[in-house]
Amino acid sequence: MGLDINTKKAKKNAFRIGKVRGEGASRIRVPGGYLKAEILGLVQEIAEKYGNGIVHLTTRQGFEIEGIRLEDMDAINEMLQPIIELLDINQENRGTGYPASGTRNVCACIGNNVCPFANYDTSQFAKRIEKEIFPNDLHFKIALTGCPNDCGKVRLHDFGIIGMTMPQYDPSRCVSCKACIKGCKSLSVDALRMENYKIIRDEEKCIGCGVCVTKCPTRAFTRSKKKYYKLTLMGRTGKRNPRLGEDFLLWTDEDTIVKIILNTYRFVKEYIDPKAPGGKEHIGYIIDRVGFAEYKKWALEGVGLLPETKMKECVYWNGVHFDR
């Protein structure tokens, strides 16, 4: 008897159907790329028992256990259970593996647990988003990065979240050493200048990277108590029109971002091409089709922006067109 497998179900269950007949791979999502080391041991066990001993570190910060036999999927799902629980992944039925794969793992740079430049704890925010959106079959890609260096390459994602801080300046602690000015000029956007020995920050130019804060030797520049974010939209790779995500909101907050992402799921359900192959259509192409104004209406439903948030009224994308 030949192998009788529902490949659509298998893919939804986070298995890849490989090129070698009867073989595939098991995909493990790790929100924020943040995991306890003991999970590595569990991954190793599966790879050695059911795979070919090789594990691929995926581009979305997950693991892909190579060379598994497709008939072993149920047994592998049993072994995935402790990993799913340790990573606190939403799941309907224990022991059945991942309930969806369309909404991809939420990626994050290392963030402020380690990095001196990061403006927030990227993994924790990634985990919060994961809890809100997973499981879902719709094709969403979200990534977070700690600062505008964008080591997380979040502008290649549907939603890119970039950490910002609103520099707080106390002139009475400033010694006019110019460390902030030099730092801003050489590492960032040259938004600072000195007048009467004190710093003037060009608020239009400032991108909230926080370099002035890390450079300041006297704590004249400090971070805002509130954490701010830049939200970029609809970056993508792919065959037709790869492009970088564009700024939508500047100086926004976590709650707003979560609401907009959830609203976007509703928007996609309404407007996705019913004939999209595998029920999978990049959100960006849907927005291209229905127009940004309509998307914005859905995205901002029930959202109250902070008074300091700057919103781009319209967003235009460029990128490379292979489809014209």
Place this chain on the structure above:
Amino acid sequence: MGYQVSREAADRVFEQLGQDYDVFAPKVFAGEGCFSDTDVIRYGKVNTLDEIEWERRSDYSFKEVLLAVNETLFYFTENETTVPSCGEKKILIFLKSCDLHALKKLDTIYLENGPEDFYYKRLREKASFVLMGCSETCENGFCASMGTNRSEDYDLYLRLSGETVSIDCKDPDLQAYFEKEDGKACDVTPGYVTENAEKVTLPKNLSVDSFAKPIWEEYGSRCIGCGRCNFVCPTCTCFTMQDILYRDNENVGERRRVWASCQVDGYTEIAGGVDFRKTQGERMRFKVMHKIYDFEKRFGYPMCVGCGRCDTVCPEYISYASLIDKLAKEEA
């Protein structure tokens, strides 16, 4: 000889003191550290004993209470100058033994080194000092090596332990506040550390010949000239002058003195553009030799008190303690 009062009584006294004193102590400024979600401990005004950080050494020293980062010396209009007032209240400063020793160095520079400094003196005269003991050595501190781990020169010593507060008061003015409360007489000795993880030996034979040592360039090549070591140091006293002409009326303005750092560009630059110490190596040499050689030659004791703040704050992991220890080893 000291005594104990209840925590409640101490809180009452503290409230009373607040009527007559501005109280400054190390405080945790949450989220205001260099990196995100980090704190900084520095001096600020406090209203209750709970606001004070008792255990950890402050990142920045007490010196900013007596020597403001920015101090307006006078305001000027076309024909007149006005000296700003310095407040009615007396000042109470909580500090640790190393910083109390540093106070002596500040006094030396500002009161005993030529003409007395008017601005320092007017604050110093109304300041009293509350010693906070140390239960264990701080990171990088080498007070025991510098002989600054103990101090008797306090006006008041306070130790909080649960519901009781131990007190030793040497200042009659402060004593009066405590006399209103029932106290139990007992021996109170300030807590201090007898040993640090860091042990530093000072070189004994530095001279101008030491300028040629390669160690300055070794360390200088690693230094980024940010000046943090100076700004956190309780004994660095350098300032620079700034004349500010108000933007809307250039006939009116003020003269300020502002903290300066011998490691930051511009410190040795003079009119005409001459810069005496251009390299970080030269600046490092100047700083280190000033701390443990020049000052001592002039006043009879080293300037450094071994608080270790400069080592802790350096973003390039330059250890001043290790540098001077290496200098001593080179002599051996």
